[in-house]
Amino acid sequence: METFAIEGGRPLSGSLRIQGAKNAALPILAAAVLAEGQFYIYDVPHLKDIKVMLEILTLLGANTKHEDGCVDLDTTSVCVPQVPDDLMSQMRSSIFLAGPLLARLGEVTISRPGGCDIGERRIDLHLAGLTALGAKIEESEGYITFRAKQLRGSNIFLSFPSVGATENIMMAAVLAKGTTRICNAAREPEIIDLQNFLNAMGARIRGAGTDTIEISGVPRLRSVSYRIIPDRIVTGTYLLAVGISQGHIELTNTLPEQLMALIEVARSCGVEIKTRHDIMEIKSTSRPRAYDRIITSPYPGFPTDLQAQLMVFLSQARGTSVIKETIFEGRFKHVNELARMGASIYVDLGSAIIRGVNKLTATNVEATDLRAGAALVLAGLAAEGVTTVNQIHHIDRGYDRLEEQLRQLGAGISRVSI
Numbered sequence: 118m119e120t121f122a123i124e125g126g127r128p129l130s131g132s133l134r135i136q137g138a139k140n141a142a143l144p145i146l147a148a149a150v151l152a153e154g155q156f157y158i159y160d161v162p163h164l165k166d167i168k169v170m171l172e173i174l175t176l177l178g179a180n181t182k183h184e185d186g187c188v189d190l191d192t193t194s195v196c197v198p199q200v201p202d203d204l205m206s207q208m209r210s211s212i213f214l215a216g217p218l219l220a221r222l223g224e225v226t227i228s229r230p231g232g233c234d235i236g237e238r239r240i241d242l243h244l245a246g247l248t249a250l251g252a253k254i255e256e257s258e259g260y261i262t263f264r265a266k267q268l269r270g271s272n273i274f275l276s277f278p279s280v281g282a283t284e285n286i287m288m289a290a291v292l293a294k295g296t297t298r299i300c301n302a303a304r305e306p307e308i309i310d311l312q313n314f315l316n317a318m319g320a321r322i323r324g325a326g327t328d329t330i331e332i333s334g335v336p337r338l339r340s341v342s343y344r345i346i347p348d349r350i351v352t353g354t355y356l357l358a359v360g361i362s363q364g365h366i367e368l369t370n371t372l373p374e375q376l377m378a379l380i381e382v383a384r385s386c387g388v389e390i391k392t393r394h395d396i397m398e399i400k401s402t403s404r405p406r407a408y409d410r411i412i413t414s415p416y417p418g419f420p421t422d423l424q425a426q427l428m429v430f431l432s433q434a435r436g437t438s439v440i441k442e443t444i445f446e447g448r449f450k451h452v453n454e455l456a457r458m459g460a461s462i463y464v465d466l467g468s469a470i471i472r473g474v475n476k477l478t479a480t481n482v483e484a485t486d487l488r489a490g491a492a493l494v495l496a497g498l499a500a501e502g503v504t505t506v507n508q509i510h511h512i513d514r515g516y517d518r519l520e521e522q523l524r525q526l527g528a529g530i531s532r533v534s535i
Contacts, residue, residue, distance in 0.1 A: 246285065430495070
């Protein structure tokens with residue numbers, strides 16, 4: 118087992134290039150099975166979830182290689198219509214393969230996906246969307262089989278703007294006969310990236326980034342080379358790390374316009390942020406000010422994936438702040454661990470009331486999921502003494518060599534095998 122040992126109290130400084138977006142890379146890798154041929158996909162981070170996805174693709178018949186951030190992927194021989202159960206259980210994003218495999222092979226069998234335990238994340242919208250496109254679905258003993266000789270376009274309304282369901286329907290619909298319209302679609306930047314990738318392959322999609330996406334089916338797609346967008350959640354994590362550690366850094370390969378909800382909050386709390394093109398300069402010289410109320414919501418609202426990191430930031434603020442979580446009911450599991458470090462946080466139903474304290478104190482803490490783990494690392498940067506963060510395999514699912522990147526910025530952090 119591995120842990121992070123973090124010596125707090127060191128301001129961050131220097132420059133760092135942001136990795137490609139995990140949440141864009143995973144559906145794009147899945148979408149590659151829609152065509153036969155050689156793909157070169159750049160800025161793919163080296164993460165546990167990416168490794169699992171590539172293992173799945175290999176077992177489906179693809180040839181894969183991941184070196185220096187580039188995935189060399191040959192999908193010519195993809196022919197297996199079943200996602201391996203053991204790998205499916207490790208990563209929720211494996212559900213993305215249902216749509217493209219169904220569209221290409223006419224049949225696919227999956228088990229219900231795993232991933233972080235942050236609350237109920239049903240796949241009913243995925244199932245309803247694929248059914249609307251003409252798939253016949255059978256469930257038996259924990260397995261779900263989809264069959265369709267020819268998918269057909271349909272008008273689909275999502276009762277919730279689910280990112281995963283939006284993307285899965287998009288991927289299935291590109292080879293369907295006729296036109297598909299997804300209403301109340303999710304608007305996240307990663308969906309725009311998937312649209313751009315599919316259109317580069319020869320698909321006809323428009324509307325990504327709005328609440329209505331239109332897909333005109335085409336008979337076939339082709340392989341391409343493509344570069345993944347920067348990871349806005351990783352960018353936001355480093356931004357908040359500076360605010361917590363009172364440092365001064367420059368982040369390159371960013372898209373500041375995708376983080377306006379966070380930037381507005383951070384600036385209001387006293388963090389200096391300058392943006393130009395793909396560069397963000399971030400400076401913090403004192404404890405932050407409190408922020409009255411933040412509500413997580415689908416994009417372009419405040420992202421639930423930055424809620425835990427923001428809570429650590431506000432735990433250091435002068436005054437009282439409130440965060441209301443509206444996306445995942447299990448997203449406050451880090452609160453008890455922060456309390457052990459001296460944070461003053463009270464949870465009432467879906468809201469956390471955060472009373473800022475002068476300092477946090479180092480101790481041993483447990484990462485319960487990806488973003489909670491990142492938040493505990495940030496807490497360690499601010500705490501007096503040496504913090505040990507356990508269960509860091511969660512963190513490795515979303516951050517490429519986090520300890521090396523933070524050391525590059527002057528943090529006292531190391532990965533320890535125990």
